[in-house]
Amino acid sequence: MISMSKLEKLLKERGPIKKIGVLGMGYVGIPAAVLFADAPCFEKVLGFQRNSKSSGYKIEMLNRGESPLKGEEPGLEELIGKVVKAGKFECTPDFSRISELDAVTLAIQTPFANPKDLEPDFSALIDGIRNVGKYLKPGMLVVLESTITPGTTEGMAKQILEEESGLKAGEDFALAHAPERVMVGRLLKNIREHDRIVGGIDEASTKRAVELYSPVLTVGQVIPMSATAAEVTKTAENTFRDLQIAAINQLALYCEAMGINVYDVRTGVDSLKGEGITRAVLWPGAGVGGHCLTKDTYHLERGVKIGRGELDYPEGADSIYVLARKVNDFMPAHMYNLTVAALERLGKKMDGSKVAMLGWAFIKDSDDARNTPSEPYRDLCLKAGASVMVHDPYVVNYPGVEISDNLEEVVRNADAIVVLAGHSAYSSLKADWAKKVSAKANPVIIDGRNVIEPDEFIGKGFVYKGIGRGDKNSHKIK
Structure with missing residues (x-):
């Protein structure tokens, strides 16, 4: 017994x-x-x-x-x-x-x-x-x-x-x-x-x-395991999601370089299903925010460092998880680079330009702005001498940042309109209205969430650039 x-x-x-x-x-x-x-x-x-x-x-x-x-x-x-x-x-x-x-x-x-x-x-x-x-x-x-x-x-x-x-x-x-x-x-x-x-x-x-x-x-159901296995499970599930986002973000950067549309490629890859096979992929975007995905990779990495055993891993190679974090952290900088490149097509510089940022929350139709990718994007614009206004229909206050819920006020006289959050309100943005309010012959529009129709804006004289839109990013300026 x-x-x-x-x-x-x-x-x-x-x-x-x-x-x-x-x-x-x-x-x-x-x-x-x-x-x-x-x-x-x-x-x-x-x-x-x-x-x-x-x-x-x-x-x-x-x-x-x-x-x-x-x-x-x-x-x-x-x-x-x-x-x-x-x-x-x-x-x-x-x-x-x-x-x-x-x-x-x-x-x-x-x-x-x-x-x-x-x-x-x-x-x-x-x-x-x-x-x-x-x-x-x-x-x-x-x-x-x-x-x-x-x-x-x-x-x-x-x-x-x-x-x-x-x-x-x-x-x-x-x-x-x-x-x-x-x-x-x-x-x-x-x-x-x-x-x-x-x-x-x-x-x-x-x-x-x-x-x-x-x-x-x-x-x-309850899934029992050891305490350390439970800790790894939680950090790993968020790390995997971050990795999936980084994979599609990197693919978007590749598609831009190759002059093709990442969303066509995504549809093709995602179509393979059945017999236990799936190639489900997430969506690219202007960056990853929030309390969990931005830190849980590092909890997992620290766990290995303070763990009991020796890690056997390719010598000198980056952790793919930390590399994924770097890719996702780079996306706001890529949004900035797209903005600079679009302005340059018009002979303009960031210094002295007005940037209208659409979206401060990191997630669609939410007021959650913890670790938002909009912040590093704004910092880069300000550092380069641009004047910046921020619109968000949900976020009321954020330390040190003035946020308006008046879209017309934010877009008025803007050299560049930049979509950083996928809020439903931005899907109904019209090229005629945006051009009239910006009062520019060729305004810039940068789409970080694939919420606008490129051809509508290009047809009205906008200089368009979008994440993963290699098929459109070098269009002729009307």
């Missing part, structure tokens, strides 16, 4: 998970907390939020049953109201209440302190882990949901929890990583329906974490 480990005995004595805490009341923590609270098998969920100047307002809002998240989130506010009214969810700034719980999850962002040196800023996460460690009791489960460098759960997190609590992970408490996989705009749906990756530092920890997440899944 196999004897039970110390941790298994502690978990058995504690019984099923009834009380749960979620640290971090943001895009991940809020929906996760209220879904736990809505599950009949759980008795109570506490959402932990610091009573700070910037975020303290969330506590009262949540306790009134209101959502502090902006934007459309189907069903979220109703669910918050429901679980608050039922007395199953409460938001608190009192971290000592962690000691009341059976399980605690941490959903705290892990940005980079400085994108140039690629060192992650784990300060907020470390504070959260320390708070949990201070009030940790034997038999509890701790789960990190933040995207982290592979090795963090079994390394830094385990070490801090043990130091703060005087307890031992895998013996006195369970520890796991279960990364979030959500998109803004469909938070509840994603948590319920996406498969959940769950990785404990040992079998007992994994089993306990599976018990925590299973009740909130409707369509999704």
